[in-house]
Amino acid sequence: MRKIDLNEIILQNILHHTDIGIHVIDKDRRTIAYNDAMAKLEGLKKEQVMNKDLLKVFPSLNENTSTLIKVLTTKEPIVDETQTYINYKGEKIVSINSTIPLFYKDEIVGALEIAKNITYLKRLSDKLMDLQHELKNTKKRKNNRIKNYTFDDIIGNNEKMINAIEIAKRASNSPSSVLIYGETGTGKELFAQSIHTGGIRRDKPFIAQNCAAIPEALLEGILFGTEKGGFTGAVEREGIFQQADGGTLLLDEINSMSLGLQAKLLRVLQEGYIRRIGGLKDIPIDVRIIATTNEEPLESIKNGTLRKDLFYRLNVVYLRIPPLRERKDDIILLCNHFIKKFNIMLGKNIVGVEDHVLEAFYQYSWPGNVRELENAIEGAMNYAPYDRRYLTKEDFISCPHIMKDEDSVILDEKYIDRPLPDYLDMIEKDIIVKALENSKNNISKAAKKLGIKRQTLQHKLKKYGLSAK
Numbered sequence: 096m097r098k099i100d101l102n103e104i105i106l107q108n109i110l111h112h113t114d115i116g117i118h119v120i121d122k123d124r125r126t127i128a129y130n131d132a133m134a135k136l137e138g139l140k141k142e143q144v145m146n147k148d149l150l151k152v153f154p155s156l157n158e159n160t161s162t163l164i165k166v167l168t169t170k171e172p173i174v175d176e177t178q179t180y181i182n183y184k185g186e187k188i189v190s191i192n193s194t195i196p197l198f199y200k201d202e203i204v205g206a207l208e209i210a211k212n213i214t215y216l217k218r219l220s221d222k223l224m225d226l227q228h229e230l231k232n233t234k235k236r237k238n239n240r241i242k243n244y245t246f247d248d249i250i251g252n253n254e255k256m257i258n259a260i261e262i263a264k265r266a267s268n269s270p271s272s273v274l275i276y277g278e279t280g281t282g283k284e285l286f287a288q289s290i291h292t293g294g295i296r297r298d299k300p301f302i303a304q305n306c307a308a309i310p311e312a313l314l315e316g317i318l319f320g321t322e323k324g325g326f327t328g329a330v331e332r333e334g335i336f337q338q339a340d341g342g343t344l345l346l347d348e349i350n351s352m353s354l355g356l357q358a359k360l361l362r363v364l365q366e367g368y369i370r371r372i373g374g375l376k377d378i379p380i381d382v383r384i385i386a387t388t389n390e391e392p393l394e395s396i397k398n399g400t401l402r403k404d405l406f407y408r409l410n411v412v413y414l415r416i417p418p419l420r421e422r423k424d425d426i427i428l429l430c431n432h433f434i435k436k437f438n439i440m441l442g443k444n445i446v447g448v449e450d451h452v453l454e455a456f457y458q459y460s461w462p463g464n465v466r467e468l469e470n471a472i473e474g475a476m477n478y479a480p481y482d483r484r485y486l487t488k489e490d491f492i493s494c495p496h497i498m499k500d501e502d503s504v505i506l507d508e509k510y511i512d513r514p515l516p517d518y519l520d521m522i523e524k525d526i527i528v529k530a531l532e533n534s535k536n537n538i539s540k541a542a543k544k545l546g547i548k549r550q551t552l553q554h555k556l557k558k559y560g561l562s563a564k
């Protein structure tokens with residue numbers, strides 16, 4: 096039997112099943128690998144391309160326009176280049192291509208092209224830009240229905256919050272860049288909008304752009320715009336820098352932007368003008384930049400996701416919004432604020448939360464911050480019966496992890512199916528451990544909390560092999 100070449104089988108399967116287009120030519124420009132994804136992208140059949148001379152299959156290409164041939168000649172890779180073309184089925188395709196020279200013992204033996212189809216994404220991004228443009232042109236400030244947050248919408252009495260609000264208020268009338276750092280759901284967008292609406296630019300546009308999740312090639316076009324280009328097939332379109340002219344541009348998750356684009360952004364901020372992709376004209380812009388990040392900026396610089404020079408340029412005003420667990424004293428204010436908001440929305444008459452709910456809120460660490468609290472309240476208010484005045488633990492049915500109920504210990508899996516005395520011992524042990532934790536291992540305090548004598552507690556500690564560390 097013929098020896099099975101496992102590598103060959105793996106390779107064939109990868110080529111067949113991946114949705115990334117792959118095209119390989121040898122040094123005589125003959126196609127030696129061409130997968131289904133590439134065939135679909137180019138609107139051809141595999142047989143039309145395999146083992147054929149590249150320029151015979153694609154007569155419109157030449158030495159200068161075919162990236163595969165170019166790489167054979169220059170022996171240099173071309174990385175992440177956006178290509179726009181009409182394929183053989185007449186479909187307009189946008190792809191991100193990389194072309195890599197293949198070497199065997201220092202000699203070039205071929206070239207490999209990999210292509211990611213981003214046509215759909217590009218269509219979405221174009222749509223987004225058109226909508227944004229439309230919005231800008233139809234927006235009537237006086238009665239627009241889009242909520243524009245102001246400083247009055249920021250709830251917080253905690254010292255760190257008051258300090259952050261103070262810095263933000265002072266920054267509203269200056270044109271300087273602002274860098275806002277805060278975990279997810281801490282209110283970065285709320286702050287950014289308030290800074291805009293609190294300042295002299297309030298009647299000018301406020302445009303927010305998330306820098307994560309959009310490939311660099313598209314984001315660049317979205318930011319700076321594109322000029323009609325015969326070769327690239329791009330259409331003429333204004334970028335959001337121009338759309339936000341005179342106003343504020345919020346660049347969300349700046350640390351997700353590629354370093355290359357960060358460098359281009361820095362140049363724009365320093366020089367005060369942009370140049371559209373494929374354009375020759377320098378267009379002056381006057382845009383106030385607010386950037387946000389959910390990672391400590393110095394940490395981002397250290398791990399290489401944020402350019403130091405851009406950081407200095409953005410960090411003229413620095414705002415750190417503390418996570419909710421650092422300002423638990425604001426929880427009650429926020430609860431009441433959201434209750435009021437959802438009373439109106441849901442037609443209920445809730446006046447507050449019960450003490451044991453608040454207690455659970457204080458114990459919880461709130462990784463999703465204010466957004467998580469807002470959603471918890473909204474969920475509970477949907478669930479609460481119409482005659483409810485104070486939200487109870489039972490209303491928070493959608494977030495049992497927040498309402499860790501002491502009662503639940505009895506139903507805990509690990510206690511089920513044991514003799515009753517053992518069962519009770521384990522529960523007692525759990526309660527003692529918790530009491531010790533809550534009294535920072537102070538035996539007298541823990542005993543007091545448990546309502547037993549200090550000696551009794553010591554006796555129980557011994558029984559369960561526990562110690563107050």
Ligand SMILES: Nc1ncnc2c1ncn2[C@@H]1O[C@H](COP(=O)(O)OP(=O)(O)OP(=O)(O)O)[C@@H](O)[C@H]1O
Pocket residue numbers: 248249250251277278279280281282283284285286389465466469
């Ligand atoms: N201090 C606050 N007072 C009132 N509402 C707040 C406060 N902070 C946040 N919120 C509310 O919490 C939600 C999340 O806020 P926002 O979108 O500004 O957070 P973010 O920091 O931008 O989050 P992400 O990093 O996930 O984008 C919003 O509904 C906002 O109105």
Ligand SMILES: [Mg+2]
Pocket residue numbers: 283284347
């Ligand atoms: Mg945000």
